Amino acid sequence: MANFIAIVIAGLATGALYALVAVGFTLLWQTSQTINFAQGEFVMLPAFFMLAAMNAGLPFWAAIVIGFVLSTAILGFAFKLLLVDPMLPHGVLPLAIATMALSTFLKELVKTFYSAEASPFPSIAPEGDLHIFGVSIALQNIVVLVVAIAAVAALQFLLSRTRLGRQMQAAAQNPTVARILGVPVERMILYSFLINGALVALASLLISPIYLAKFTNGETLGLAAFIAAIVGGFNQIRGAIAGGLLLGVVDNLSAAYVSTQYRGAIPMVLLIVVILFRPSGLLGRPEERSV
Amino acid sequence: MSHFLGSRASWLAGLLLLAFLLLAPLEFHRYGLYILSQWAVMTIAAIGLNLTLGYAGQVSLAQGAFVGVGAYSAAILTTQGWPLGLAILVAIALCFAIGWILGYPALRVQHHYLAFVTLAFSTLAFLVFRNEAWLTGGTDGIDGVPRPVILGISTKPHLAYYYFCLLVLALVGLAMLWLVRSPWGRAFVALRENPLRALSLGVDTRRYTLMAFAIGASLGGLAGALYAPLVGLVEPPVFTLALSLSLLMMVIVGGSGYFLGPFLGAMVAVLLPEWLRFLESYYLILYSLLVMGLLIYSPTGLIGILDRFLTHRRTRAASAARASLGASIERP
């Protein structure tokens, strides 16, 4: 029983990370119809900014700041300016494919200019376990859970309780009307990209100690983010959170109790089932098709 | 687009290309033939995806998995002694059926959702290939896939097998040409441009969607059935999502919706890395930059650029002709 709880908590920790990545993904889709197939690589990259900063001699905390700044600037601002803005008029699909090429580009960039091998990455969480009621829980899992949930909660607060957040929501739901009402829609879209840049940097900071910093980290994470976003509900931030946590727990439980050979199949089956029977996701609102 | 194919210049270019494909390989060593055969096989798969995506507007990330299904079918059957011809028929039929079944959710969701369903299928297919060792040989795969004997000629020499692949490619190309110009082809284009309007005009969108997807899938299967004897070994890591993405990029870069798109796209994806090999680790970086730049500049791919250029020239010539005609009329 104790182990079951440990597995569930480990699943929640992984799930919280998936949620973090899925939230950014959903945000981009909602505000600018961008399907970012490079989202996984966006999570992989900031760790390398931080490692490069540390190699240059900076202390860990400074490297983290640099990582966040670079991530927001490059994966947020530059991404929007250089790739999204020119391509968006052409439609959703070409941009989606361009992000596939972008994911290859980022992977190869890191592999060639940093290293093809995994590098250790320092953890912000202390080592060791917490022993409560006979259950041994890794401190790292707890820290990941707490930080990820705090970040998402902060985002939710921003979106629903602040003026800026409500403007962002308006811009996402109905840009035309929002413009009429005086909402600077273009700026709101830019903010969503910047927020994604920050979210992926945070996810990178949390995941790299566990996965080790490697250029291939983006592959599984990206896939998990898409599935989490869809399963939860592609047009709701809450959906991404629920989807992520559900996916993390289901994945861990199935690996522990069901055949590990087909471990990768469970999220896929979940995805297909959700798309077949509830395409808008578990928490999503049904989308209308525009004529 | 038909005007593009009809003009004399393009027919001449086509014939020259054909001559090149037929004669130049006689100069090549086995490696060059191997690569060219790979190009032919990938083009067939890309033509299938082009039908699904470029003409009917449906996003599929499962084409690589269909190639895998075809390859495994061919490998399993031919290593048991069945002829490749039978294996090809089985591959086509099987992929058609799976495509039909997989296409069903396409009706309920649109565009980006289908991408994810096919993505999921791709992953599941890989897991089945990898885990079901009793059928597929598991992680080891199936080895020693024999080359077929066609009309008494053994295709074991690379040159012979290359000509066989080229023949199949030509047949597929002709079939596609016929399909695209038929009423079916026009229905597909209607599906892509405006599905609701097509529906209101009496086009059975459900049927045609499934048809496009299934035909595209079966072409993937055919490509797989040709791939297996080419390499001789069929193993799981080849048929992952990466292959589906590569095929997708071939179609997009070549020009989705254009007949010659897949040919060009496959050339860029298969031959270009060979030529750029001297750049070693940098070539993937450059290739992905190329793809992004191409998409920004011309989302209709390389053929799109060519088409725009030709249309531009034709338009200029036409308005110049009109202007001179108008000037000549002006004179009393």
Place this chain on the structure above:
Amino acid sequence: MRKAFTSSSFALAALLTAGAPARADGTINLIDLAELSGSGATVGTNFKNGVDLAAEEINAKGGILGAKIVVTHVDTQSSAGVAKGQAEKALDSAPYALLGPGYSGSVKVVAPLAAEAGLTEIMGGEAADLTRAGNAFLFRTSFGQQSSMPKIAKYIAETLKAKTAAVVYVNNDFGKGGHDAILKEFAARGIKVLVDDSTEAGQADFAADALKVKTANPDVVFIYLNEEESARILKELRKADVKAPLVGETTLIGQKVIELAGDAANGALGHVGLTTDAPVPALKAYRDKFVAKYNYVPDHNGIKGYLAVYMIKAATEKMGKLDPKNLAATLHGLTITADKEPGILMDVTIDGNGDLDRESFLGEVVNGKQVIKEVLPKLKN
């Protein structure tokens, strides 16, 4: 237009066949099929570096029988299909011998081609069935799993006195071979396997696997993964607070793994065929040379590459002439001793199947360093 096409087609042909080195007498052309990109980049890059170091050394002393060694490295992209294509290309240029690949799956496709051409292939793959296919031209540089697993099982049964085990392996050619071999050994010794856990190559998340092992509570955990995954699971096993001894092979306690896993690696045990931490002066000297040239400590693949070239040297010198056709026959049954050929680092005997008989070691990670606890001698002298 036609002229342009003809000339461009010849240019194309020239380009495609370019890179085929002209084989003048007086050079020994070796082609190395290496995983320089993809999931096996570590394996192939290390192998390549070892090969280059050996070639450089030998050439500096005048080459083999006066002939200089020229090595061409080719990237197989860790894919068997690409490896096959590159092998075809390599055969077009008729090299003296073929080196690599490191991935067992790639070796399986390349070996029949080399054998058909009568070309000797010295590779790094460890899967057991590679040398069971009756290929007279294939040679190992490390132990096959059929040699190493019995030694490990013996240690687990007799020294650790374990009655139950958990087996965690990577589901590819390499891991499956080891998995099947160790399961056979465990069955023969009456050790019950409580957990048979397959993992993916490149897998990053091992939390569930570690907890699965913890739940089963075995006497010993046998881990057979590649280096990075080994590091990840060691960390997870530490997080899950698993107390049973962890036993594996070179891939569990190598330098890279220790670096990545940190403290979590301490206490891990492994059977090691090739390691720069062995109490063998020749290996230590090799390590220093490698670090001086490449600035990092080689893993066992780095040693494999080096040995492959020296195996060729030893056999060629025995023949007394550059005879690629008889290279394989000379290697079969050959014993190369380190005092006569220092480049071979440790005495080795090559049997008729291409398998090796050599000393090996049992190592443990103590305080972040690999320490050799026992030396396991050659099976036959």
